[in-house]
Amino acid sequence: MTKDKLYNYTLHLADNALMLAQRNSEWCGHGPVLEQDIAITNISLDLIGQARSLYQYVAELVNNAATSTPPAGGGGREGAKEATEDSLAYLRDVREYKNCLLVEQPNGDWAQTILRQFFFSLYQYGLYQQLLQSTDATLAAIAEKSLKEVTYHVRWSSEWVIRLGDGTEESHNRLENALEELWTFTGELFTPASYELEAVKAGFGVDVSALKPEWEQKVNEIFSEATLSSPPAGGGGREGAVWMQAGGKEGIHTEQLGYILAELQYMQRAYPEAEW
Amino acid sequence: MTKDKLYNYTLHLADNALMLAQRNSEWCGHGPVLEQDIAITNISLDLIGQARSLYQYVAELVNNAATSTPPAGGGGREGAKEATEDSLAYLRDVREYKNCLLVEQPNGDWAQTILRQFFFSLYQYGLYQQLLQSTDATLAAIAEKSLKEVTYHVRWSSEWVIRLGDGTEESHNRLENALEELWTFTGELFTPASYELEAVKAGFGVDVSALKPEWEQKVNEIFSEATLSSPPAGGGGREGAVWMQAGGKEGIHTEQLGYILAELQYMQRAYPEAEW
Amino acid sequence: QELEKIFLSKIDQEIKIEPKDWMPDAYRKTLIRQISQHAHSEIVGMLPEGNWIGRAPSLKRKAILLAKVQDEAGHGLYLYSATETLGTTREQTILDLHSGKAKYSSIFNYPTLTWADIGAVGWLVDGAAILNQVMLCRTSYGPYARAMVRICKEESFHQRQGFDILMALSKGTPEQRAMCQDAINRWWWPSLMMFGPHDSESTNSEQSTKWKIKRMSNDELRQRFVDMIAEQVKVLNMTLPDLHLKWNEQTSHYDFGEINWTEFWNVVKGNGPCNKQRLDARRKAWDEGAWVREAASVYAAKRKARAEKKEEKQIA
């Protein structure tokens, strides 16, 4: 039972990292400056690394639990072989992915990519810091290893938010547009899914709702330095508040994800018997 | 042996129709005017219809030849079930598709879509007219049925070429850009692939090189009415001539096709056991 | 007053109101609002289904889906024409959509996530739409009623196609069956919402009923829908996601649970999962098509001018 919770929780963390890595990697070879092409690719590589560690852990959980019935979306084909990082990453359909909506959004222009990274990295930073205390040693270890990377991601993306916000009129406007595009997807980060609630109860997971105040404070800080208007109050029915989309963590995605998967999974789907 | 030639030849015709149908269908719901959204979708539907008739015929050939070894790219999975229109349309990889490069090119703007359609429909018109004389009764019948549709496609796309060419300065320029983008892919239409040569010899296929003069004349006619500059002389090493790309008919495609396939094939690849 | 009397007596006698007839301003406005909303729903409705054209799992399904979405474009055309008989232009009507002034059916603000959604949309969404449209075939405004007759014919065909998709899934692999049930679960409640608020909450209904624009209430139509679907779902060997759904011997209808009206109003207000995406897509198509429309009209003018010149010459 704990295994199941752990399975969903870890998969969620892995899917987040994979999808953002996939999106960022679309920039590789197409960045606005060579140095930044390298930087965004670096972030992509870090995220793939995180995803791999997490998927490997899930695969281990699945394979060890082989006696009990495997949880839905085990990522194995019929008559299942062992789960692997790749079966988990490549062989589920859209409803089984548990990433938040933010990371599957299109790259848009550089401003949108930057802002998406900033929002997500800042969230991941708070998350991994808390995850250091996880009762699950593997998760804590992954968090520790990742935290160094994420610290850099936060710094890099913050600097770019400031640079664009306080740069030219055009870059400022583009960043404001990106904000309008993306803000609605930030609420989900701090609204726990069922398995996150269970994970907190069980002691190995992080209470994401508690991460929000610090996240908001940091966002406001950077936005103010970037001469951006404060993001609108999020959530709920409050007058003038922006509605917050949700669903991704429970597998209800935007229509974007299907297209990501078509590309991501092509080889694994087309050559089911192959090893690479 | 004749079966093999017939197989490749027919598959080539089918792939042409399918890929252009797939491309055109991307406009559905996104066209510049409602009436034209409907029109381009109509063309897409006609082409899917043609592709289906042709694939069905290929499937028949493959299944009847079950005693002899099936030709490469039979589209069946390992331990193959019977070939069907869908196994042929969906289960080959990029090197096995025999469509010309022109039809896999991206839609671009409306001018590019129009010009691609004009070049292709005009080619198809000449082709199907000759195919009426095919010694293969099925191919002749498919040609006859399709010819009515293609006649309309030629008229519709010609009218649009004229309208854009002789419309505004912007539409004129966009059409010229489309010409620069696409002209290089027209030479392949009239350069027979190995299986086309064999098909001509065997009596069931059309000598595409013989279609060229009439095609060029009609293009020049419409271009002149559209106040467009004549397309440059095609092919070969001639000074000032545009180089003509080729390879698609032999399975050497542009990098575009891989992405088309990822989307087109997703469901069939992800659910290999399913019927729809 | 005389005119209004004639108008009302026509309504009474079930004589259709025609474009050239006198009609009250409020009647005209109500119709423009309703028909254009209906037209926009057809056009925006192309998007969620269009999302699966490229990935349809067989050539046959692809052709059927493509033809269906094309039909919706056609329905849009009929309906835009009907609004034009009331003195607006298609362009103005479309701009009202893009500015957010005009609405469209909220159902299209949900995403189509799997192929099964295409089946569920056909079966449930078109199914709900048809009930409304069948009623509208007898609506009091002539052009609207006639457009509806044409639309209804095609629409019932669409519903069967949707059901057919789900039927194939329900007989398929375990994954396909799960996909089918999941789509039904996600589309059921939003389909019920398509009939609008409860009669008691519905602001426009009373007057519309008097004018015989509407001929059945939201709740009546909704009940009819539930009764129909609750039976059909058995054929699929699937269930509807409502614990309160139960045949009621007394009323000879199905009882069913309460709709989440907060969600309903929220999506209407623009906060559905895809509101922004849908409007952005429509605006993009419109804006990127501007040069095409302009070229076409400039060319048409040129042609006309040339033809007139030629004619003059011939006369001279």
Added chain:
Amino acid sequence: QELEKIFLSKIDQEIKIEPKDWMPDAYRKTLIRQISQHAHSEIVGMLPEGNWIGRAPSLKRKAILLAKVQDEAGHGLYLYSATETLGTTREQTILDLHSGKAKYSSIFNYPTLTWADIGAVGWLVDGAAILNQVMLCRTSYGPYARAMVRICKEESFHQRQGFDILMALSKGTPEQRAMCQDAINRWWWPSLMMFGPHDSESTNSEQSTKWKIKRMSNDELRQRFVDMIAEQVKVLNMTLPDLHLKWNEQTSHYDFGEINWTEFWNVVKGNGPCNKQRLDARRKAWDEGAWVREAASVYAAKRKARAEKKEEKQIA
């Protein structure tokens, strides 16, 4: 004349020429042309491989490929810096690429059609590049030689990774083996062309050799490549698509068939399958990045101005 003597004597003594040293104009020009062409090759070379990042068949392969393409961006940086030591700017160098004035290696004008192409590019294309680069580690211009030393280390790693991809395919399913052979067939001849025309046809070679920019001839390098690959291909249990390929006991080298020089010159002239696509992609990235570069420089200037103001205040 005195200066030229010093310069030549340095070359003679294998002392590196450094940016501040006097050098003949033609030497400088040759270097700018060659190094920038080399830089462009790294950058354009990101595109064919980048085409498979999204579709890499496993997470591990995806990470390796991504890191590899990133390395190429890094190599581009080193080399653009090296050209800057010769008195050009990175921007000017890049604009010359976009205008078609500067060239890049023609090999990148071929499409990557299957995953096996990623293996073949690594093994054959990087393999050919390395032979050239190893030679250039001893080139006479200091910054270029030092950039090459760094690049060579990474590049040989890339070649092994490419070979490793093909190795996995060669041990895989029949489809994978076919994919592997097909990729080798398509990339073999273009790789041989990477060494440039025959020595007898090579216009720039002689002077470059005197100046010790080049230290081996095109044909020598090509022969070395053939000898290496002809052995390695056996490990893969694959073949090279050349009927004339044969070990020659007398020369202790492999004989091989004649290159299709018409194709070679044609692709150089811009008519390869992807010339337009590659340049369009680079121009697009550059143009769409213009506002980003501008914002960054405006911000940097603002920051600097603020810092100076602050400093002034503190001093005052």
